[in-house]
Amino acid sequence: MSQRIINHPVLGKLDESQTITFTFNDVEYSALQNESIAAALLANGIRTLRHHEESGSPRGIYCNIGHCFECRVTVDGVQGERACLTPLTQGMKVVSGGKLQTDVRDWRANHGK
Amino acid sequence: MENKTIIIGAGPAGLTAAITIASRGHSVVVIDEYMKPGGRLLGQLYEEPNGNWWNGIVESDKLHQQAKKLGVDIKLHTPVSNIEVQDGIWSVHTDVEIHETTHLLLATGAAENPLPIKGWTLPGVMSVGAAQVMTNVHRVKPGERGVIIGVNVLSSAIAMELKMADIDIACITLPVSNTVNEKFGQPLEVMNSLLHVSHMAPSAFIKMGSKLMKNDFFKQLGITFFPKNGVKMWDIPIMLRKAVTEIIGDGQVEGVKISTINPAGEVIPGTEEIIGADFVCIAGGLYPLAELAAVAGCPFYHIEELGGYVPLHNERMESTLPGLYVAGNITGIEGAKVAMCQGQTAGLSIANNLENGILEKELVSSIQHTEHTRENAYIQFHPEIAHGKDKLKLYWDEYNAAVTK
Amino acid sequence: MSEKDIIICRCEEVTYSELKETARKFQCTPRELKLRTRAGMGYCGGRTCRNAVDSIALESTERNESQISLKYQPPIRPVSFGKLGEVIE
Numbered sequence A: 001m002s003q004r005i006i007n008h009p010v011l012g013k014l015d016e017s018q019t020i021t022f023t024f025n026d027v028e029y030s031a032l033q034n035e036s037i038a039a040a041l042l043a044n045g046i047r048t049l050r051h052h053e054e055s056g057s058p059r060g061i062y063c064n065i066g067h068c069f070e071c072r073v074t075v076d077g078v079q080g081e082r083a084c085l086t087p088l089t090q091g092m093k094v095v096s097g098g099k100l101q102t103d104v105r106d107w108r109a110n111h112g113k
Numbered sequence B: 001m002e003n004k005t006i007i008i009g010a011g012p013a014g015l016t017a018a019i020t021i022a023s024r025g026h027s028v029v030v031i032d033e034y035m036k037p038g039g040r041l042l043g044q045l046y047e048e049p050n051g052n053w054w055n056g057i058v059e060s061d062k063l064h065q066q067a068k069k070l071g072v073d074i075k076l077h078t079p080v081s082n083i084e085v086q087d088g089i090w091s092v093h094t095d096v097e098i099h100e101t102t103h104l105l106l107a108t109g110a111a112e113n114p115l116p117i118k119g120w121t122l123p124g125v126m127s128v129g130a131a132q133v134m135t136n137v138h139r140v141k142p143g144e145r146g147v148i149i150g151v152n153v154l155s156s157a158i159a160m161e162l163k164m165a166d167i168d169i170a171c172i173t174l175p176v177s178n179t180v181n182e183k184f185g186q187p188l189e190v191m192n193s194l195l196h197v198s199h200m201a202p203s204a205f206i207k208m209g210s211k212l213m214k215n216d217f218f219k220q221l222g223i224t225f226f227p228k229n230g231v232k233m234w235d236i237p238i239m240l241r242k243a244v245t246e247i248i249g250d251g252q253v254e255g256v257k258i259s260t261i262n263p264a265g266e267v268i269p270g271t272e273e274i275i276g277a278d279f280v281c282i283a284g285g286l287y288p289l290a291e292l293a294a295v296a297g298c299p300f301y302h303i304e305e306l307g308g309y310v311p312l313h314n315e316r317m318e319s320t321l322p323g324l325y326v327a328g329n330i331t332g333i334e335g336a337k338v339a340m341c342q343g344q345t346a347g348l349s350i351a352n353n354l355e356n357g358i359l360e361k362e363l364v365s366s367i368q369h370t371e372h373t374r375e376n377a378y379i380q381f382h383p384e385i386a387h388g389k390d391k392l393k394l395y396w397d398e399y400n401a402a403v404t405k
Numbered sequence C: 001m002s003e004k005d006i007i008i009c010r011c012e013e014v015t016y017s018e019l020k021e022t023a024r025k026f027q028c029t030p031r032e033l034k035l036r037t038r039a040g041m042g043y044c045g046g047r048t049c050r051n052a053v054d055s056i057a058l059e060s061t062e063r064n065e066s067q068i069s070l071k072y073q074p075p076i077r078p079v080s081f082g083k084l085g086e087v088i089e
Helices: A037-043 A103-110 B012-022 B039-043 B056-069 B128-137 B153-164 B187-200 B217-223 B291-296 B336-354 B360-375 B385-404 C016-026 C030-037 C050-057
Strands: A019-024 A027-032 A072-075 A078-082 A093-095 B005-008 B028-031 B045-047 B053-055 B073-075 B080-086 B089-094 B098-101 B104-106 B110-112 B125-127 B145-149 B168-175 B231-233 B236-248 B255-260 B273-276 B279-282 B286-288 B300-303 B308-311 B324-326 C007-009
Touching (some): A019 A037, A027 A037, A037 B128, B012 B028, B012 B056, B012 B336, B056 B128, B104 B336, B128 B279, B187 B236, B286 B308, B360 B385, C016 C050
Parallel strands (some): B028 B073, B104 B324, B145 B168
Antiparallel strands (some): B236 B255
């Protein structure tokens, strides 16, 4: 089901004429040309944009205007791009970040340090 | 080298300054990391007492078109990572290049304060400003049903905007009180802070044919103590005697745990219930986003009425550093109309300095116009804003007296 | 640390109890609290949690009204090494 607000009592009707496709973690989705990655993913029902590097806890958009960096994803190979400020273009490849290894911490935990 | 004035921030203050400077025939570059011009103005949507709609998208577009017509160079999607000054020349570092100028205006706006609550890192929890932008600018629903945590002027205005987009708001309520959320979690404190926005109670929804408010929300506030289940404003329950203790969900938001609180904000045991929701908004208010002024070395003062630490500046929007100006919410949290006035003042200040002081009269009248706009502002973020500005003036005089000694 | 504890710094996952405990033990300024716990030292540069960290430290220390409690340092947005090292001809 689409989450888009097509008709708005004051802002009018949404222009949905220009659509594109992009991929998020290798799955193809459709979006409106030039909308933000975050908006397009939410419109496709996707809230989780990455997992915290250490704990692996899921994260989504928080501030939506580039301040919090919670929505950072890899876009066409470039890491750390903010999904909330990056406009989508045809064929863009978006990949989410995941938990990284924490060898030192694990070693400490296992050795009672 | 052509000396282009550089403005960082394409919100109402930055764009108005750009228009002011460009219309005097000077060249201007505006840099912003967002993908559209307008800043926080983009998301704003409310009905004014005279029945006109303040539509942030339309207002932003007006400013943008005017700036474009005057030949202002607007660089969007361009984050600024640092500014430095050497021999009177400011360098502005962006991802792509370094820009140089003798006149630099910082109009970087404000950032949102969080109200940290258990579970607030779950996907589906967002700042109230985030929900506003998603709804009005991107036209995507933040969810089907939301809970707004934090009762204040910003959250009630945005709650109404969400409602207009047919998004269900389960309630607006308080965060559980702790050291960080303190002011926001105490019913009496919150109630007092709301009294100065009572004029916002008559709602556009009445005219739009929605259910009429049965009781005047604010009158009720004044007469009785707040009913446990809240009262409704714009058909949204506002619950000042309840607080969210935890946001719950498996992998993303599924609801909140909410309990009844006493007037001091303490949870009454055994009152917990769960409200289902697929998104949660956190409304902890705004603070001036002044990081570039800080790295440049501006002196700062903490002024509660202005929303936090602000870079020292005078009424002409000049900082203490030569060639560096400030305007908009970086100078204190106020509405877009005040920001536009400040942008005009900063623009005139810059043009005046470029034109050997021939714009003194215009400058003085622009400063007066700002004060007038402040006094008549529809939304005031802090009731004592004028007092905060007076404090700043004192700090400015003190600072300059010490420097010239 | 209990998993259920409230996170204050989202980037570094520093919790409320960790900050409260550190502030109680050392009676320290916001800056010292940040250095001891890493709260505010993550990817976002402390933009989200700085006032929260302040308010915990300011329970036991006085606010300095004329100095930002948690200093800002350039770059205020992350810059990749590739871009930093780039030579513009």
